[in-house]
Amino acid sequence: MxxxxxxxxxxxxxxxxxxxxxxxxxxxxxxxxxxxxxxxxxxxxxxxxxxxxxxxxxxxxxxxxxxxxxxxxxxxxxxxxxxxxxxxxxxxxxxxxxxxxxxxxxxxxxxxxxxxxxxxxxxxxxxxxxxxxxxRLEVEARTSVVDKLISVFGKSHVSIDAAISGASAHGWVVDALVRTSSATIAVETVTPSPTSISSAYVKLDDIRRLESAPRTVAALRNRTAFGSDQLLILGRTARLIDLAATSHEYERLAA
Incomplete structure (x- = not known):
């Protein structure tokens, strides 16, 4: 053949x-x-x-x-x-x-x-x-983290929707500003949506560049829903904490 x-x-x-x-x-x-x-x-x-x-x-x-x-x-x-x-x-x-x-x-x-x-x-x-x-999820998450901060640090130490200027002199509003005897902490709630992540990153990065900057914290709605790249990006500009974290873990933000 x-x-x-x-x-x-x-x-x-x-x-x-x-x-x-x-x-x-x-x-x-x-x-x-x-x-x-x-x-x-x-x-x-x-x-x-x-x-x-x-x-x-x-x-x-x-x-x-x-x-x-x-x-x-x-x-x-x-x-x-x-x-x-x-x-x-x-x-x-x-x-x-x-x-x-x-x-x-x-x-x-x-x-x-x-x-x-x-x-x-x-x-x-x-x-x-x-x-x-x-x-709706952002509003619910923001309410949850503010309630947790008030429960841990006391209402008199937590300012809601607090105005603060960044190193660029741009005025920002963070979800909560916690003032204790040992630290000032700017807290922003973040969801896994790209818009929420990019907005929080720009805001917290500008704030952390202040000469006497407060500690910056990104409160994550369901940390497991975030991609590893998203966590890496946010971690460059803020300390990360899950909304479901214990009161002790929230207390450590001011330690």
């Missing part, structure tokens, strides 16, 4: 590359209810928005099939999402039934545009939900 020749596909043409890119961006899979389209729109988690298109004669139902709700539910923010999704859907003129964002009776001539509208509405609703949840 003669030698076999391995067949390899030739190089893609420019149009072939374009087709490949388009195919990677938008994918279709069939389901008993119709077709599920994966679109190039991302939720905050990084997962793609998926759209279900089901047919009824010449008309179709276009829906996110509850994918946005599932994203919010994984964050523990389903109730926040329901309020936001209802408002966002109303703004763009589509419907929300407490589970899915959709539009019924869509004609072929408007189906493509409606897929884009539903996908963007789903993304926006989850994005706003994540922002609202982050703000």
């Amino acid at each position: 003669g030698a076999t020749t391995e067949l390899r596909p030739g190089p893609l043409t420019k149009y072939g590359y374009l087709e490949k890119i388009a195919g990677d961006l938008v994918r279709l899979r069939h389901s008993p209810r119709g077709g599920i389209i994966t679109v190039p729109v991302l939720f905050p988690s990084g997962s793609h928005v998926t759209i279900l298109v089901s047919f009824n004669g010449e008309r179709c139902l276009i829906s996110d099939d509850g994918s946005a709700f599932a994203e919010a539910d994984m964050m523990g923010a389903s109730e926040i999402f329901r309020r936001i999704a209802r408002s966002v859907a109303s703004e763009v003129g589509v419907k929300f039934n407490s589970f899915e964002i959709f539009e019924a009776e869509v004609g072929a001539e408007t189906a493509t545009g409606m897929v884009a509208i539903i996908a963007d509405t789903a993304r926006r609703a989850v994005e706003l939900t994540a922002e609202r949840l982050a703000k």
